[in-house]
Amino acid sequence: MNTSGETVRTPARGEIVLEARKIVKRYGHVTALDGADLELRAGEVLAVIGDNGAGKSTMVKVICGAVVPDEGEVLLDGVPVHFQSPLDPRKRGIETVYQDLAVAPALDIATNLFLGRELRRRGILGSWFRLLDKRRMKREAQREMEELKFHLPSIDSAVEDLSGGQRQGVAVARAAIFGRRLVIMDEPTAALGVRESGEVLNLIRTIRDRGLPVLLISHNMPHVFEIADRIHIMRLGRRVALTTPREHTMGEVVAIMTGAMPGNEKPPEADVPSG
Helix, strand or coil: CCCCCCCCCCCCCCCEEEEEEEEEEEECCEEEEEEEEEEEECCCEEEEEECCCCCHHHHHHHHCCCCCCCEEEEEECCEEECCCCCHHHHHCCEEEECCCCCCCCCCEHHHHHCCCCCCECCCHHHHCCCCECHHHHHHHHHHHHHHCCCCCCCCCCEHHHCCHHHHHHHHHHHHHHHCCCEEEEECCCCCCCHHHHHHHHHHHHHHHHCCCCEEEECCCHHHHHHHCCEEEEEECCEEEEEECCCCCCHHHHHHHHHCCCCCCCCCHHHHCCCC
16 A cells, blocks of 8 residues: 555566665664675565674664664665654655554554554545544455455454454554555564464565565574575674575574674675775
């Protein structure tokens, strides 16, 4: 759903949608990102993994506008962008699903899907009296959930009555509805059971198959290997390897992540001219 009225060109599969180049972020004497790179391509799920302190959370915060980098640049569809707040990426069609879900439990599913972007009645009722078009929101919410193949008891159900996986599904669906360029997901299966995790992973597949690229941050390696097209491995504030579930085993990826096995990226000193 494109609610902005903006015409968005659909990129060809494999085309770079978002790119981060040489991102640096320091917090006093601590360097969280040390010249980090990242590329997200159309039609893929890119999993970003790394130990605690590797820089993956900071990289995601830079992309979603929560953190302004000290150096480097972010490009969207090849054009440099300068995000100063989380509202800036949303205006550009970048949606983020956080671990805390950011749903309103007492409200129904349709209201949650349109939370902060409610549809108003047409004419004077909407413009002057600011009345919401609840019927239209429910109708569009039902259609979107059916297209996403995510089954819920009823679109009128309160979110607090849903299971953990269904609540996560509502948050992911909201991002899919309003995301025009990409969706960022931060640990979307954390604290979910096997069946509920499977439902969320299927929803991510559906989003990808609709052509919307997904940037996935996860500590769950089996889920990463099940859903990711490519795996972006970070250590010490930089990308140390870019691989796929076919190129490396889970054990090898963990070894690269922890430094027990070399990656395929240049070490930091390789960027420093000699002499």
